[in-house]
Amino acid sequence: MTQKLGERIIEAFLFLSAATAVTVVAMITIFLLKEGLPVIVKVGVANFGLGMKWNPIAMTGEPSYGIFPMIVASFYIAIGSLVLAVPLGIACAVFLAEIAQARVRAVIKHAIELLVGIPSVILGFVGLVLLVPFIRDHFGGWGFSILTCSIILAIMALPRIISVSDDAIRAVPKDYKEASLALGATHWYTIRKVIVPSARSGIVAAVILAMATSIGETMAVLMVAGNVSMLPSPIYDILDPVRPMTANIALEMHYATGDHAQALFATGIVLFIVVAVLDAISHKALKSKMGVER
Numbered sequence: 001m002t003q004k005l006g007e008r009i010i011e012a013f014l015f016l017s018a019a020t021a022v023t024v025v026a027m028i029t030i031f032l033l034k035e036g037l038p039v040i041v042k043v044g045v046a047n048f049g050l051g052m053k054w055n056p057i058a059m060t061g062e063p064s065y066g067i068f069p070m071i072v073a074s075f076y077i078a079i080g081s082l083v084l085a086v087p088l089g090i091a092c093a094v095f096l097a098e099i100a101q102a103r104v105r106a107v108i109k110h111a112i113e114l115l116v117g118i119p120s121v122i123l124g125f126v127g128l129v130l131l132v133p134f135i136r137d138h139f140g141g142w143g144f145s146i147l148t149c150s151i152i153l154a155i156m157a158l159p160r161i162i163s164v165s166d167d168a169i170r171a172v173p174k175d176y177k178e179a180s181l182a183l184g185a186t187h188w189y190t191i192r193k194v195i196v197p198s199a200r201s202g203i204v205a206a207v208i209l210a211m212a213t214s215i216g217e218t219m220a221v222l223m224v225a226g227n228v229s230m231l232p233s234p235i236y237d238i239l240d241p242v243r244p245m246t247a248n249i250a251l252e253m254h255y256a257t258g259d260h261a262q263a264l265f266a267t268g269i270v271l272f273i274v275v276a277v278l279d280a281i282s283h284k285a286l287k288s289k290m291g292v293e294r
Contacts, residue, residue, distance in 0.1 A: 029272070036266035039065065039259050048266060054229040054248070056260040065263045069231045071270065073146070073242035077221065078214040080150030080238065081157050086207055088154075089161030090196075093203075096162070097169040098191055116159045124220035127152045132224055141239035144226030150238070152220050157210035164209065168202020169195060205282040212278035216271065218246040227251060245271045 040048050043065050051066015058064065096105050127148055136143030172195050180190040196203070226241020229248065233240065243251075249264050249271075256264055 032265055032269050032272060035262055036269045039262035040266050040269075042259070043263075048263075049270065052231070056252070056256070056263055063259065065259070065266075067245065067248070067263075067267055067270065069229055070243055070245045070248050070267070072231060073225070074215050074244040074246070074271075074274075076146050076232075076238075076242065077149040077153060077225070077244055078211050080146055081153035081214045082207060082211055084150060084154035085157040085161055085210065089158050089206070089210075090165055090203060092158075092162045093165035093169055094191060094196065096166050098187070098195065112159045112162055115155070120156065120217060120220040121223075123152050123155060124223035127220065127224040135239070139239060142226060142241055144224055144241045146225075146232065146238040146240065146242055148224045149221050149242075149244075152224060153214040153217055156217065156220065157214055160210045160213060161206045164206030165199070165203045168199040168206070171202065172198045208278050208282040212275045212282070215244075215278070216246060216275050218250050222247040222250050 043051075048065055048067060049071070050068050051064060052068055053064040053066045054070070055064040092108070096108060100108065131148050131151060132143035134143075135141070135145060135148055139147070176194050176198055177190055180194045181187070185193070221244050225243060225247055227243045227247055228241040229243045232238070232242065245267050249267055252260070253264050
């Protein structure tokens with residue numbers, strides 16, 4: 001009787017914990033919609049999402065609330081970080097799962113955990129002091145650019161890509177590897193043609209989660225992006241300064257009022273939707289991986 005009562009208490013506690021998490025997310029969503037939707041309705045979805053000009057405190061004329069350059073900047077920086085981080089991350093995960101000895105693996109895993117623990121503001125400060133002058137002196141531009149942000153976010157994305165990809169590779173049934181080796185394939189051929197393709201869904205999930213993290217990063221991006229709310233000119237110039245959505249919210253929220261504040265909350269809605277979609281895609285990829293394993 002006492003054991004059943006204890007189990008019921010534990011079940012109730014776990015249910016309350018899960019319900020609390022769901023409630024908090026729901027309340028945040030409702031608050032964002034309440035604060036941000038009025039200005040979207042007032043300005044128009046197309047004008048807000050596709051507008052090219054952000055000038056919420058115009059001294060003459062009507063204020064402008066177009067966030068399209070910031071949406072483009074957020075995706076540019078996130079994709080740039082993945083271009084740099086994905087090859088390194090997957091290569092490191094393969095090394096940890098298939099090649100490294102136990103002692104070497106333990107050392108590298110601890111280093112990755114330490115990298116996760118570095119605050120983003122510290123990485124942003126390092127980028128501000130070291131990376132911005134280096135890019136300005138050797139590549140041109142102001143140094144505050146898409147490239148600078150992409151490098152910083154690539155460093156931040158590496159631990160997630162490495163950890164999830166490592167788990168996905170190690171979850172591949174050993175029978176696959178043994179069968180390939182038994183047929184005469186080399187270890188490297190087995191990695192390229194059997195193990196990595198079998199772990200593809202888990203690796204894809206890692207990449208998408210890293211992209212969601214990069215899009216949602218604020219402090220490091222704020223310090224090295226340049227904070228110019230315009231599209232790069234030309235559009236492919238990665239040395240131009242930009243202003244991602246997160247940086248825009250952080251820069252202006254402390255003095256924004258009225259429609260200006262609501263426009264920042266509306267920017268948060270767009271950001272929330274993008275991250276939620278990416279998370280949903282990653283979870284679907286992980287579920288497909290679990291289905292294949294079964």
